[in-house]
Structures are given as structure tokens and as C-alpha cells.
Amino acid sequence: MAYGVPAYAPTRRRPHARGSLGVTLFGFVLILIGGVGLPWFGADKLDLHDTATFGGVTTSSAAVGIGAFVLVQCMMLVPGILVALAGTLDSTVCRVLYAVLGVLSLIVLAVIELAAGGIASANGYTLPTASIGVSVIVGVVLLCWFVGYGFLRGVALRVVSGLLLLLVAGTLGLTALGLGQYSGVVAGGVGLAAFGYLLCAIGSFAGPRYEYH
Numbered sequence: 001m002a003y004g005v006p007a008y009a010p011t012r013r014r015p016h017a018r019g020s021l022g023v024t025l026f027g028f029v030l031i032l033i034g035g036v037g038l039p040w041f042g043a044d045k046l047d048l049h050d051t052a053t054f055g056g057v058t059t060s061s062a063a064v065g066i067g068a069f070v071l072v073q074c075m076m077l078v079p080g081i082l083v084a085l086a087g088t089l090d091s092t093v094c095r096v097l098y099a100v101l102g103v104l105s106l107i108v109l110a111v112i113e114l115a116a117g118g119i120a121s122a123n124g125y126t127l128p129t130a131s132i133g134v135s136v137i138v139g140v141v142l143l144c145w146f147v148g149y150g151f152l153r154g155v156a157l158r159v160v161s162g163l164l165l166l167l168v169a170g171t172l173g174l175t176a177l178g179l180g181q182y183s184g185v186v187a188g189g190v191g192l193a194a195f196g197y198l199l200c201a202i203g204s205f206a207g208p209r210y211e212y213h
Contacts, residue, residue, distance in 0.1 A: 020206035027199030034192025035073035087161030087204025099150030165201035
């Protein structure tokens with residue numbers, strides 16, 4: 001008969017950060033440098049003959065395009081960070097924040113669309129029924145995506161997050177190839193951002209280490 005303090009088996013597995021977090025953080029640095037910083041240095045290599053006027057200020061269409069691209073990159077940073085950290089750390093906070101922000105964004109877009117539709121109707125314009133139906137279907141699909149992502153965890157969370165980041169990396173990579181004939185600096189920046197998202201995807205697939213407590 002054994003005496004002493006009984007040994008209890010651990011019952012809960014908890015994720016802890018490991019080297020994959022460093023890969024993800026380095027990916028963020030590359031995204032900031034390539035997607036936000038470098039494109040501006042290559043704007044003067046684009047076609048500056050076309051101009052556009054905004055608020056009475058005339059500027060090159062190339063600069064406007066670069067500004068729009070950088071703005072999109074900045075808007076992608078927050079959800080990108082949340083998805084990458086959710087997968088790399090198996091973080092409940094990050095996946096729930098991503099889901100909440102996504103649902104709130106859909107609500108804001110729905111309000112804007114309803115307001116625009118009301119203004120159009122008040123001015124005698126009739127919105128096509130097909131476009132309304134497409135908007136509803138897309139909204140429902142995105143709502144299911146955000147809510148479903150909020151309930152993912154473990155391997156499923158890491159794989160889905162990694163695939164999403166790979167999709168972004170692939171899209172930016174194709175964009176970089178298309179921009180190569182116009183400006184090597186801009187294309188290099190976009191390619192660097194694509195590589196950053198690829199590193200984030202790798203960090204997400206690797207995930208955290210798990211310990212029982």
C-alpha cells in the first residue's frame with residue numbers, strides 16, 4: 001500500500017509561446033517595411049503624366065494609387081495581426097477580437113448601404129433587386145465566417161489562420177509580379193510584404209507549444 005501525496009494527472013492543456021512567435025513578429029516587420037514604407041520610394045518611377053485632382057490639389061495618379069494601396073495595407077494590418085497571433089498562440093482573445101471586429105464592420109457597412117439606398121430612393125433611383133440579393137448573400141456568408149472563426153481552436157484555428165494568411169501572401173505575390181514592369185521598388189515592397197505574410201502563415205501553422213497544468 002502506497003503512502004504520501006497522491007499524484008494527480010494534469011487535466012487541462014494550455015498553449016505557450018515558442019519560436020514560432022518570433023517568426024510571426026519578424027513577418028509583421030517585413031509587412032510594415034514592404035507594404036507601408038517601400039512603395040512610396042518607388043512612386044516617382046511610375047507614370048507621372050496622368051494627374052488627378054482632390055480637394056483642389058492636383059497630384060499624380062501614381063501617387064494616388066500608391067496612397068490607396070498603402071491605406072489598404074494599413075487596414076489589413078489589424079485583422080492580419082489578430083489572425084496571425086490567434087494561430088501562432090492559439091489565442092482565444094485574438095480570435096474573439098477578430099470575430100467581433102468583423103461583425104461590427106459588417107454592421108457598419110450594412111448601415112452605410114441602407115443609408116445610400118435610402119438617399120438613392122429619395123432621389124428617384126431604383127436599386128436593382130439582383131444587387132440587393134447579392135449584398136445580402138455576401139453579408140450572410142461573411143457573418144457566418146466571422147462567427148465560425150470565433151469558435152475555432154487548436155489545430156483547426158492554426159490551419160484556418162495559416163491558410164488565410166497564405167491567401168493574402170499569394171495575392172500580394174501576384175500583385176508584385178504585375179507591378180514589376182512599372183516600378184521595381186514598388187514591386188519589391190509588395191513582394192516583401194507577401195513574404196512577411198508567408199512567415200506569419202508559417203508561424204501560425206507551427207503554433208504554440210502545449211503544456212498540461
